[in-house]
Amino acid sequence: MSPLLQVSAVTKRFGGLTAVNAVTFDVAEGEILSVIGPNGAGKSTLFKLISSFLRTTSGQVLFKGERISDLAPHKVAQKGIVRTFQETTIFKNMTVRDNIIVSHHLRSNASLAGYFLGTAAAKSDEAEFGRSADEILGFLGLDEIGGELASNLPQGHLRALGIAIGLATNPSVLLLDEPFAGMNHDETMRTVDLVRGVRQRGITVLLVEHDMPAVMKISDRIVVLNFGEKIAEGTPQQIQNNEKVIEAYLGSEDDAIGI
Amino acid sequence: MSRSKQIIGVAAFLFGVFVLVPLMIKLTGRWDFYYTLTSVALLSIASAGVWLTFYIGRINIGQGAYALVGGYVSAILVVKYGVSFWLTIPLAGLICGCLSILIGLPILRLKGVYFAMVTLVLTEVAKLTALALPITNGAKGISSIPLPGAISIFGLTIIPDFSQLASTKLAFYYLAVTLMVLSYAGLYRLVHSRIGHLCRSLQQNEELASSIGVNISYLRVIAYSVSSFLGGIAGAVFAAISQSIYPSSFQVADSINFMLNCFLGGLGYVFGPMLGTLVLYFGWDLLFTTGKFQLLIYSSLLIALMLALPNGILSLRLFNRKKAEP
């Protein structure tokens, strides 16, 4: 069986600077794969390349064998690869529930004209989206705050809302951008459970992260980047014992592996 | 707000503009208000378009360009090709809509002040083009445009020939107000349907919108072309009222006014541009008795209003209860 998502020799240069250099790895259906690396290792760039928010310089990303790099971001989302953002990127002036409802866009059956005219398809869409939004709110434990304006939410809830927005699109692969950043231990553990729950919904998860303990706990496999290149790939155990990885992390000042 | 209350509101509004206003004018004898209100209605249609572009997060200072194009399309079709005026209203709108797709595709990628400035330049471009083209009759403009003719179906006259009317004031008032009601009903529907929801997602975060699969450039162009459609029909009717169109019939000042109407009424409210237009246009008209101090008083009031209600008149509590953020 071919892997769900293939990252194949993906390279990105900004002027003379190579941010990501010929990175190759596969993501299998149903797994949780994490991309880690010290600051400036090219994680975020890789993340944007996969979701096609940046154009690759060379190499390509394949989804079910089909090239998705350099497509418009919304096309990539249509194919089922959906990214989340860090906490501030939400629809601030909408309620939490509306944030989720609007994110059901990919599940629409009716056309824009249909929505304008209020056709049967549009009505059933809207009813369905409402139901689904409530389900997602329940799944993430956000029922209580569905009516709150998103801009009024505390940080922890914002992160969950980001995931909720991603879930609403009904993706095959969900790309999570540093889901544990800035969280304390309890919050991290809750989010770890949440991500596992996402996987249980049949969604493959690819996450980019800093927080080592959480990554070790949650990932099936881990890809490690340093200076834009892949230096290791394997299960959490394999990574923990990989000398190159240890060296890379010791070399950088602010990150230390483990606790 | 309950549905029945809403219906009563709409009915009262329709009664107001179609029956009460003409009645009041008859009673007070202020016939000049017909034209003032006709202008308000037409300008508020164009402003509604600008408001829609605000709604997708773009500051549009180019509506004058489309109003001008609409006016010319109608005038040229009527004068040179003998097309019925009534047909030219939708045609003017459609041609503006199509034109705006061509123009919008590249420029809608711009954001913030950059988009605003490009649209501002667009108004100037429209004027210069009208001056340069032979079909628009260049600097001489098109004048002596015939009044709208009659429409009849199966021998039944639905709309009388305007040139046979003793006064076209009332006729144009009804025409303008009808178009306004239709435009705002359409806009209201649009904003309160899922499309409005999607538009707001663009307004708030285009990146996120595209990450959830919204084709942002498509939606932007659609919204912009609806906006330009509205500009076009307003321009077409103005050309018919003044029976003339010149390159300077809609200029940068108009484009800016359309934008100001939206700000003044409130960007968060569908009916904001309507109220904004009423206040700005009527305000100027009412102040005409103040002679040379007119502009001074007008601008002072504008500044004061802005200081008191920076989020538009409709942000007043009084209105807020009725029309909460859609």
Added chain:
Amino acid sequence: MKRRNLLKSMMLAATASTVIGFSSLSALAANETLKIGFVGVTSGPAAAWGISNVRSMQARAEWINEIGGVKIGAKTYNVDIVTFDDQKDPKRAIAGMEKMAQEGIHYVVGPNVDDGAAAVRPVAEQNGIMYFPYAFPKSLYKAPASNAVLGMVANYQSGPAIYKYLKDTKGVKKVAFVAANESDPLSQRDGGVAAAKALGLEVVSGNITYQVDTTDFTPVITPIIRLQPDLLVLSGVAPANAPQLIRSARELGYQGLISTETAQDATVLKEGAGELANGFISVGGASTPEIASDAMKEFVTRYTKMFGEYNDESNTKVYALEYILETLKANPAAMSDVKAFQKTMDTFEAPNPYMKGDAKLKYVGMTSFGQKRQVAVPLVVNVYKDGKFDTLFVAAVD
């Protein structure tokens, strides 16, 4: 329905304010009031045009009222000038005309530009308003148009006269035109080019334009100077632009003549171009020291006293009001009936108070429009010299 309430209250307020305005004015004098309207531009970039209108009307009206009003038929009236600023927007101009109709006014001076004059035509004709625009399109004055009366001399009338004079006396052969890229100046340029060609002059440049907001005219003028015309015509030039254009041309070494068919302001020329403007030919304010009567001199004095500074253009612009009042005197039935006014126009003749000798006020325009839809004001062609205008020649239209 708050909006409707708002509308209602606004309408109420409007009615109230007009009523108050009306009563306060009529309380001033025992005479009845004759309202004459003005719709034109008195703010913004083109404010100068409308303001010279309004001020000349106001100065004249105050003078009339001071000496007891104007006697029309059996009654004596005080003249009240009702002004509306259209901001040079044709849509507003229509509103202004509607306001005039509402005030029961049948005689309006303005608008100042082509598009406004064309836009108000339907309203004026429907409401029985005679209006006196300062706009040149012939369609405004030719039948079936009936209610517009050109308030000055059109460029297609003054242009040929000037070119012919310059051709005959100064040997001008090559002419170049430059105009602002706006409706009125462009139309005037096209008229000028046609007139020059008709006279057998060679038009060496006829399509160079500039934006009205240009701050440096050197690049505009440079290509024209290379063609070495004998006469440079600044078509429809705004008083603000004239000195800069003249200055640029002269500083680039241009030696030929410069002229325009619009009225200019001597002070503006003096301040803006100094002695470089010497020799600049323009159409003057319908008056010169040689032809000005005592009435004209008094008018200038009163105007200057009232507003602090005189504007040469007002010599022309005082005429429209005079024509309206004199025609009404000749046929009092015209007070509320413009048809009667139009009938009187064909035969109307009265002494011209502003000119020495036996000059007459009468309507002209048969040659240009096929009907008498123009006020006869003397066509005075001036040449600028050291801060004032000298008369080159005086002519009459038709």
Added chain:
Amino acid sequence: MEQIIANGLYLGSQYALIALGLTLIFALMNVLNFAHGQMYVLGGFVTYTVYAQLGLPFIVGLLASATTLAVVGALIEKFLFRPVIRKSHREESTMLLAAGIAFFLDAVILLVFGEKQRGVPKIVNGVLNWDFRIIMPYDRILICVLTIFFIAAFIGYMQYSKTGRAMRALAQDKVAAQLMGVNVARYSMIGFALGAMLAGLVGGLLVSITGVNLGMGGPTSIKAFMMVMIGGAGVISGAIAGGLILGMLESVGLSVLSQYGDITYLLIFVSLIIFLAIRPQGLMGKPWG
């Protein structure tokens, strides 16, 4: 050719100085100051009054323009923009305020200074004529030199003074600047005053060449917007580049395209739109939004 470049340089330098003030205000407060042109006109009238009416030296007129406008700018920022920015949901709302101020200044200028075109006596007489390759009056050369001097002074001020550095920090990142202890309110006010002062200064300088009239405000604002867009909004080097480019564009365009007459400006505008469509952030700007 030399003539075209000389004209372009002359035009470009004055445009650049106008654009600098606008871009400074934009960079600091995200306000598109529609009233910038009116401030320029006000500056022109102040110099006119001081120099032509009162007969004081030209330089006194310039100083008077600069101070008047600085005061006006500071007052406008403190009492108008600041409260509106604080209270409004969308920062674009300041556009309505700016437009209102533009109308207001127009009205005041009309009432105080009248509707007529005003000019002042030439500050220097004579014309430089270099073999008919460059013809340029001395007063233009003087104004051009003064303009370039003021641009240089402004850049120096922004680079080396404490205030200038604080304003640059503020323009770059408001939040970071605030954290570093920059008093945002104070420097916004200084910045607005400085921007208005520049407008007044150009007005004062140019009144000696082009004169001044009430109608110049709106078009000047629009031209300044265009320059700022070309160069990139909120960037000082961008404003200078934009001003010079527009100056050159006008000078070259009018010479090259003169036989096409009416469409010169149409072409300039259309190419501007195309340029911005291709390069949305202008030459040197950072993408906005």
